[in-house]
Amino acid sequence: MTKQDYLSQLKSELKRNGVSDAEDIVSEYEQHFLFKLADGFSEEEIAAKLASPESIASQFAGIRAEGKHKKRKKGLLVLWLTLIGIFEGMLYAAFLSFTVGLLCGSLVPTVLGAELIAGLNFMNILPPMPYGGAIVFGVMMIALGVMLFLFAVYCFAFLRQMMRASLRWRKNMVDDEALPLLPMSPQFSPKARRTLRSVLLWAVLIFGITFITGYTILGLYTHSMGFWHALGWFGYPATVY
Amino acid sequence: MNIQYKKGVLELCVLSLLDRRDRYGYEISEYLSGKIDIADGTVYPILRKLKSDGLVVTYLSEESGGPPRKYYSLTKTGRELFKNDRADYMNFASTIQTILEEREL
Numbered sequence: 493m494t495k496q497d498y499l500s501q502l503k504s505e506l507k508r509n510g511v512s513d514a515e516d517i518v519s520e521y522e523q524h525f526l527f528k529l530a531d532g533f534s535e536e537e538i539a540a541k542l543a544s545p546e547s548i549a550s551q552f553a554g555i556r557a558e559g560k561h562k563k564r565k566k567g568l569l570v571l572w573l574t575l576i577g578i579f580e581g582m583l584y585a586a587f588l589s590f591t592v593g594l595l596c597g598s599l600v601p602t603v604l605g606a607e608l609i610a611g612l613n614f615m616n617i618l619p620p621m622p623y624g625g626a627i628v629f630g631v632m633m634i635a636l637g638v639m640l641f642l643f644a645v646y647c648f649a650f651l652r653q654m655m656r657a658s659l660r661w662r663k664n665m666v667d668d669e670a671l672p673l674l675p676m677s678p679q680f681s682p683k684a685r686r687t688l689r690s691v692l693l694w695a696v697l698i699f700g701i702t703f704i705t706g707y708t709i710l711g712l713y714t715h716s717m718g719f720w721h722a723l724g725w726f727g728y729p730a731t732v733y
Numbered sequence: 734m735n736i737q738y739k740k741g742v743l744e745l746c747v748l749s750l751l752d753r754r755d756r757y758g759y760e761i762s763e764y765l766s767g768k769i770d771i772a773d774g775t776v777y778p779i780l781r782k783l784k785s786d787g788l789v790v791t792y793l794s795e796e797s798g799g800p801p802r803k804y805y806s807l808t809k810t811g812r813e814l815f816k817n818d819r820a821d822y823m824n825f826a827s828t829i830q831t832i833l834e835e836r837e838l
Contacts, residue, residue, distance in 0.1 A: 527759045543772030551778035555785050
């Protein structure tokens with residue numbers, strides 16, 4: 493089969509299969525012939541290696557033309573997605589306020605810890621204790637603040653990823669597209685994940701150590717396992733100060 | 734080799750070639766028909782399908798005289814899908830290999 497025969501057969505087969513842009517496809521095969529001819533093959537050889545025009549045209553038949561998406565009735569789908577969206581939005585708003593609360597909450601132990609270390613007591617909210625215990629508990633409170641802060645960061649990343657996954661899913665539903673669905677769990681880069689994990693581990697470790705150390709220091713100072721009684725915390729009468 | 738096996742993975746092969754750099758249709762066709770026993774004309778319908786799915790875009794580029802070449806380039810979606818499909822396939826292939834290589838003990 494010559495080049496001309498092949499291309500004209502291909503064109504008529506494409507039209508018979510109802511493929512749009514037949515010209516565009518034929519020109520791609522024409523280029524194939526030109527490249528191959530330049531490499532020294534004969535037209536017959538090239539045509540034989542290409543597979544028959546019928547077979548090629550049938551492979552193009554199932555593909556919808558770009559930009560011409562099948563129009564389906566989407567009114568109900570959009571309504572349904574909107575309804576789910578309202579509830580989803582409420583869930584996200586609740587989760588967001590929880591996260592913001594957590595973020596603010598993480599400031600409290602941090603500030604208290606800083607006060608304990610600095611030996612300050614604004615508004616007299618800290619219970620009395622010797623500075624040896626206060627500095628250790630101060631570090632403990634800061635570690636607690638760091639833990640809460642990391643939890644808030646995790647929650648925020650989780651919320652963000654949930655919303656992204658939901659949007660991707662919606663896009664797929666409406667646009668007839670098959671983009672890969674996104675995972676629901678928070679996605680951190682490996683570096684960020686390692687950093688977060690090691691900071692969290694250190695915070696937990698320091699919290700544990702300073703808790704035990706602080707307890708021991710105050711216990712020894714007051715000669716009592718329940719040092720808060722002796723120091724007069726929570727309204728108990730002080731016996732040491 | 735059975736044609737049905739090949740069809741499924743050709744698309745993945747094309748995506749893989751495009752993941753490395755932009756290429757024109759003939760280049761992809763030549764590369765694949767040199768490695769896998771397929772008819773030369775099989776790659777163009779695949780490219781068209783990828784384009785219609787929004788995984789690749791095309792642009793024309795003039796090079797050293799001759800007619801302009803139609804280059805194919807992966808879209809962001811295409812790249813994302815390729816990463817996913819590639820991982821799936823590798824997993825699948827290694828499982829199949831294990832099963833096929835299993836011998837009665």
